[in-house]
């Protein structure tokens with residue numbers, strides 16, 4: 381008899397570390413040896429390399445993805461009285477950042493196939509106070525940026541892309557994060573590009589905005605000990621930047637491996653009674669491919685599936701169980717009570733399966749077999 385198969389987590393950070401252990405350990409040791417822990421040489425080098433990879437003029441690292449969103453809205457000068465349109469189906473940080481600057485989140489419902497902002501819902505959310513849109517490339521699938529950018533330019537709105545889940549995702553060779561005014565990234569350990577702690581970054585092609593971001597992230601100073609505005613202490617550590625440089629060199633491989641896992645899930649589960657996630661954006665067709673931060677399906681039998689997976693020692697997760705307009709913290713900031721039926725319905729039916737570059741085909745097949753045994 382063979383031993384029972386090992387448990388499958390949602391993400392296995394240890395496997396990725398072990399696959400790069402030598403180069404990462406060396407990079408960390410060198411960073412420690414240089415003892416330039418804050419804004420050291422790895423930070424400058426990572427910003428340069430990330431900007432080059434993304435094809436953008438400025439990349440500015442910061443302490444985490446939530447700060448990136450907050451700094452973006454500060455750099456744009458948003459504040460009380462301003463409204464910012466975003467999706468209710470995202471991690472809370474997207475809306476928290478809006479509340480941090482005293483602005484008001486206004487939600488629009490999502491497209492049930494992409495889980496992203498439905499551009500046709502934008503006109504109804506517009507008011508004379510609307511200043512910006514924050515599209516979220518959820519689970520790694522690019523939003524319909526052509527429609528969003530067109531709407532934004534017609535109504536003179538800023539676009540801040542939340543790319544926390546989409547590092548490396550592109551639309552017709554343009555990277556997510558480079559199609560609006562500012563792109564915001566998170567390097568939380570489990571993101572597509574993750575460090576060994578918290579980290580974040582903003583990107584922009586606009587010189588003036590980049591300068592504002594640079595000042596805000598460093599205590600409101602351009603010249604040390606000269607403070608023009610109240611800023612923040614939001615920086616990426618040199619050690620984290622050293623790790624990110626090593627991982628950035630492999631990001632395309634990581635994302636290709638995620639796509640392999642997602643494609644295999646889709647193939648194996650095509651005849652199960654489920655709505656599977658799209659491998660490609662329906663709007664831009666072949667031009668936009670998901671980087672599968674999550675593999676999220678829709679099912680009416682979620683509880684049963686989760687139980688069966690748990691019994692088989694396979695992790696699963698619900699991203700996200702409560703849409704933001706129903707979160708107490710956010711509801712308090714809303715000026716208009718509203719319903720977003722698609723986001724509400726999806727939050728009751730969504731289920732995310734394990735996905736990470738190192739997840740092998742045999743394990744994917746095993747997970748699919750558990751699912752099919754429930755749905756047969």
Ligand SMILES: *Cc1c(COP(=O)(O)O)cnc(C)c1O
Pocket residue numbers: 444445446447470471473474516542544545565566567568578579580
């Ligand atoms: C992770 C995440 C964030 C926040 O990033 P942190 O680095 O954890 O602060 C923001 N938006 C989305 C969509 C995320 O998934």
